[in-house]
Amino acid sequence: MMKLLKNTVIPDVITGIKTTLSHFITPRKNKITPTIQYPEEQPPTFKRSRGVHYIKMNDKGQSNCVACFMCSTACPANAITIVQKEAPEEWEGRDTYPEVFNVDQLRCIFCGLCEEACPKDAIHLSNTHAPIFKTRSEAIYDLEKLSKNWRDVKETGEVQLSETR
Ligand code: SF4
Ligand code: SF4
Numbered sequence: 348m349m350k351l352l353k354n355t356v357i358p359d360v361i362t363g364i365k366t367t368l369s370h371f372i373t374p375r376k377n378k379i380t381p382t383i384q385y386p387e388e389q390p391p392t393f394k395r396s397r398g399v400h401y402i403k404m405n406d407k408g409q410s411n412c413v414a415c416f417m418c419s420t421a422c423p424a425n426a427i428t429i430v431q432k433e434a435p436e437e438w439e440g441r442d443t444y445p446e447v448f449n450v451d452q453l454r455c456i457f458c459g460l461c462e463e464a465c466p467k468d469a470i471h472l473s474n475t476h477a478p479i480f481k482t483r484s485e486a487i488y489d490l491e492k493l494s495k496n497w498r499d500v501k502e503t504g505e506v507q508l509s510e511t512r
Contacts, residue, residue, distance in 0.1 A: 386479045389508075396474040397457040399506050400450050400488060401496035403469055409438060410490060411469035414445040418461035418470050426454035427461060445490065452477045453486040475506040 352358070383390060392398065403411045414431035430447035438444065455477075461470050473496060480486040488496075496506045 389476060392474045392476060392505075394474065396476070397459050397472040398475040399452060399473055399477050399496060399508075400455075400461075400493055401471055401473055401500055401506065402448065402490065402493040403471070403497050404494050410445065410448070410494060411467050412445050412448060412465075413441045413467055413469075414443045414448070415466065417464040417466060421460040421464035423458065423460065424454045424456050426451045426456075448490045448493065450488045450493065451486060452488060453480065453483060471500075473500055473506045475508060478508045 405411060413434075414429050416429055416431070419427040419429050428447065428449040428451075429445050431443050432446035434441045434444045457472065457477075459472055462472055470493075477486075499506045
């Protein structure tokens with residue numbers, strides 16, 4: 348009879364139930380809960396996490412970006428849109444600047460290739476996770492948002508999400 352039982356799925360089913368029950372009970376016993384109430388609660392970030400972008404500005408309030416298209420060319424997700432314009436004569440050390448510079452956070456896969464491609468140390472990824480977006484337009488980070496993110500990072504070390512949206 349026991350040999351017959353061993354050849355059925357019943358022992359495996361019992362083992363499976365035991366494993367499930369042990370996982371069900373263990374987190375409660377140790378008070379570990381891997382589930383978080385996102386988006387009210389944000390997942391932890393780490394030093395090397397890649398999150399929303401920022402663009403560095405110089406002391407005169409001009410972006411370090413010279414609209415060379417290196418980042419948008421490197422981007423595998425086609426998430427960066429740049430419109431290049433001739434720089435005013437008084438802007439030293441550059442011929443062009445970005446009249447438009449948009450990063451679509453919904454297209455971005457946070458690979459960091461734009462950051463690596465930039466010859467001017469202009470575009471960076473912060474280690475702040477992208478927030479939730481209610482419309483597509485909220486997810487487009489233009490120069491204004493990207494420079495605000497830079498100021499946040501400079502002052503506090505991270506992007507302040509509530510003001511980013
Ligand atoms: S992180 Fe990657 S996907 Fe996102 S904008 Fe930069 S290159 Fe494109
Ligand atoms: S962010 Fe850097 S790589 Fe991208 S257009 Fe500006 S200067 Fe070029």
